[in-house]
Amino acid sequence: MSKEKIRDYYNKNAEYEWKRLIQDNYHRLEFDTTMHFIKRYIKTEKLILDAGGGPGRYTIELAKLGHELVLFDLTPKLLDIAKQRIINEKLENNISEIMQGSFTDLSIYENNHFDAVICLGAALNHVLSKKERKKAISELIRVTKSQGLLFVSVISKLAVLIDPFLRQNQDMNLFKKALESGDYKGGAFAPSHFYTVDEFKEEFSCKKIDLLQLVGLEGLASLKNHRVNKWNKEIYNDWWKIHLKTCTHPAVAETSSHFLGIFKKK
Ligand SMILES: C[S@@+](CC[C@H](N)C(=O)[O-])C[C@H]1O[C@@H](n2cnc3c(N)ncnc32)[C@H](O)[C@@H]1O
Incomplete structure (x- = not known):
């Protein structure tokens, strides 16, 4: 049932989802920071699974860098957008x-199949039952090669709780229940489970992987959308230098709108 709700939500918001990460400075922080860290860790051309990759914003960016991508997602309309964008960009040869x-359930792929796996921008938040999330995490790890890398970003529980209060244009009770359980049954946004860092670490604790780094994607600028979106390019670039020096601080990662875990399989 929750999968249907999630598919419906993204089918309805498919065009927004394609533009989401590049629509303004604030969302660019999520995208630019994620790409910065992927490029820091992946230096040569690889086979990468984009799990929950939606309309393919990361798939396309990584294909442009010469990587070979498999795009995997729940929502047909997002995949239709991805197909068209991939053709427009003439990247068909890089998308297998x-x-x-x-x-x-990634059983169509063998163990240790991909050099790297990315699961970004809240895809994992949308798996509501802990048991199912554990299954997803174990699948993401299984299909990653030994010595391969896994990048997972999620919405942080501590950052999201204040969001409706700051906006004041939506139901103020929206995330109140999420304070206790982390669970949000859906409404303005698709049903989600919001993570604390401790819980994220606990769900990913596994003898087969090491956590290399945790990164706050919006970092100290989290929830300062209105100000950040007024910055010109010069201010953005100035802030970027400070952002990179602060975004891996544990307190910054925990309270960032999205945080990214970078793991290496043993
Ligand atoms: C916020 S979008 C993020 C898309 C992309 N990763 C990005 O960062 O731009 C969340 C995506 O997760 C996908 N998704 C949610 N649950 C999923 C599941 N169980 N399996 C595969 N994809 C899922 C949705 O269809 C949607 O494309």
């Missing part, structure tokens, strides 16, 4: 597969 499904 576009597949619809749930990453809680």
